[in-house]
Amino acid sequence: xxxxxxxxxxxxDSDIEDVEVIEMRAVDGAPVHVIAEASVAxxxxxxxxxxxxxxxxxxxxxxxHWLETIARAHNAVVSDLARRRPVAxxxxxxxxxxxxxxRSLLRVRAEDFVAALDxxxxxxxxxxxxxxxxxxxxxxxxxxxxxLGPGRSYLQRRRAERDGRDRRSQEAVAEAEAVHDxxxxxxxxxxxxxxxxxRLSGQRxxxxxxxxxxxxxxxxxxxxxxxxxxxxxxxxxxxxxxxAPYSFSTLESDx
Amino acid sequence: xxxxxxxxxLALVDLLDRLLAGxxxxxxxxxxxxxxxxxxxxxxxxxxSSVSTLAEP
Numbered sequence: 127x128x129x130x131x132x133x134x135x136x137x138x139d140s141d142i143e144d145v146e147v148i149e150m151r152a153v154d155g156a157p158v159h160v161i162a163e164a165s166v167a168x169x170x171x172x173x174x175x176x177x178x179x180x181x182x183x184x185x186x187x188x189x190x191h192w193l194e195t196i197a198r199a200h201n202a203v204v205s206d207l208a209r210r211r212p213v214a215x216x217x218x219x220x221x222x223x224x225x226x227x228x229r230s231l232l233r234v235r236a237e238d239f240v241a242a243l244d245x246x247x248x249x250x251x252x253x254x255x256x257x258x259x260x261x262x263x264x265x266x267x268x269x270x271x272x273x274l275g276p277g278r279s280y281l282q283r284r285r286a287e288r289d290g291r292d293r294r295s296q297e298a299v300a301e302a303e304a305v306h307d308x309x310x311x312x313x314x315x316x317x318x319x320x321x322x323x324x325r326l327s328g329q330r331x332x333x334x335x336x337x338x339x340x341x342x343x344x345x346x347x348x349x350x351x352x353x354x355x356x357x358x359x360x361x362x363x364x365x366x367x368x369x370a371p372y373s374f375s376t377l378e379s380d381x
Numbered sequence: 382x383x384x385x386x387x388x389x390x391l392a393l394v395d396l397l398d399r400l401l402a403g404x405x406x407x408x409x410x411x412x413x414x415x416x417x418x419x420x421x422x423x424x425x426x427x428x429x430s431s432v433s434t435l436a437e438p
């Protein structure tokens with residue numbers, strides 16, 4: 127049997143028991159288990175050392191099927207934990223050579239992890255995405271351009287379409303900023319992500335807002351109302367959540 | 382409380398925003414180092430090329 131290394135999913139309070147993770151499906155098929163040290167605990171599973179070496183992971187990241195499998199398995203463990211207890215999720219594909227290295231991390235960074243857990247304790251993450259709608263070209267207007275001849279008329283029409291699209295896109299961006307400002311007022315923390323590529327999101331509309339918000343558990347009513355009741359001219363909003371607090375799990379010393 | 386992620390319809394792209402750019406970043410002597418590897422760039426480039434290939438008729 128080949129060597130194994132440890133894949134780390136999340137750090138949580140030290141009162142977690144093995145029974146809480148025993149049923150979980152891990153990234154590489156091995157059981158999930160808990161390593162408690164100092165005042166915190168790591169949730170890990172063994173993975174094959176060759177398949178999860180630095181060079182193998184770097185290579186595998188380019189394989190959509192592999193990436194999706196790992197991402198969903200990682201999230202399954204993290205979100206399952208987040209349903210029961212505060213968790214600080216760890217970045218995808220964080221591996222350790224052995225248990226002693228995990229223990230050493232927990233010992234050295236225990237205070238940072240406790241502070242990170244305190245920041246998200248009793249809180250969860252919701253996400254709001256905004257899309258610019260109605261930015262398809264308007265029907266071309268006939269009129270004075272006819273005198274210019276077919277070639278110039280066409281170019282002028284194309285320019286007018288493009289300008290109209292840019293204007294409507296800018297309007298959507300402005301609306302999105304206003305919505306974001308409002309959500310910042312309603313929530314404890316926020317984080318912006320770059321707009322998703324349309325080829326990945328499968329959305330034909332341009333994304334103009336991709337943000338995460340941290341709020342106390344069970345009080346998403348207000349943020350939901352903002353999204354549900356939004357009737358902007360150029361903006362369509364989507365709410366997802368609750369998420370495990372991925373966007374708000376940072377260690378103080380990393381900031 | 383239910384957490385997004387237990388259901389299959391969770392969009393992979395939303396998940397990757399968080400898994401590749403969020404979460405606690407641990408580097409140093411104790412980890413198998415992927416530090417300095419731009420996971421977002423690598424994986425998104427791969428995703429876009431896969432998706433583009435799939436989307437072609």
